[in-house]
Amino acid sequence: MRNDASPITRRDQPSPDTLSRIVAERLARLLNRRGRSLGRLAELSDIDADELARIACGRQAPSLGHLWRIANALGVPFGSLVASTERQGVLVIRKSEPQAVESAGGAFVSRALYPYDCRRPVEFYHLAIAPGHIERSEAHSPGTKENLVVARGSIEIIVGKEPPVQLDEGDAIDFLADVPHSYRNFGVLPATIYLVVSYADAGEEA
Known part of the structure; x- marks a missing residue:
């Protein structure tokens, strides 16, 4: 992010x-x-x-x-x-055809597994962070929450002025993301994270 x-x-x-x-x-x-x-x-x-x-x-x-x-x-x-404006019925997202965006030359990759739906203000992402990479994010809209679980590797999360939190494989964290926050992979292998973003107010349909 x-x-x-x-x-x-x-x-x-x-x-x-x-x-x-x-x-x-x-x-x-x-x-x-x-x-x-x-x-x-x-x-x-x-x-x-x-x-x-x-x-x-x-x-x-x-x-x-x-x-x-x-x-x-x-x-x-x-x-x-970035999501499609209309979806109906069953939506299949193939691993071979991911819809991903990246930053820092591929050091941080975000793939939407549960695309945006205006009636359900929740998003689900698969994140990949390269070894040694720090991904910094500015504050999101008021009330936005992030809940993530580490599927592989070890990462450090810093939320606002809170002390850093180390998370290892299987660990999870829930926090308000309406303050600056960051994710750091301090391991030697890529880290894999599953992230849920929920919004206090999703606004109007785009």
Whole structure:
């Protein structure tokens, strides 16, 4: 859940062109529903106005950091910017066709296992963190909670001003994510984490 400017370039995720189009379409709906201008969104998200304009018209693929900043500024779940607008019946997510986004050149990879659904303000992610990597996240919208369990490896979690917490395989943690927080893999092997994000207020359907 990193807020940086590294581009999303993972081979097994939506192509930059597809991602750009999806985000541009969803962002246009959200801005229209909330009566917000791009200029105001640039101020709230602390994204350069010209850069945000390119994202809004589909000419630039957003980074993972861009997506979190835009979602936080609009007060909507992260997944509402990238998920399909309609789902019906059974949804199968094949391991061979993951929908993942990454940061830091692939050191942090987030794959949605339970995609955003406006009627159920909960998201479920499979996270992979490279050895030695620290993934920092800015505060999410008020009331947002994260619950995660370590499936493989050892990580350190820092939440706000709380002391660091070490988690080993099988350990879990639950915390309010509306403060800055970070995940660090201090092991020599990639760490695997399953993360549930729940929102106090999911806002309107995008």
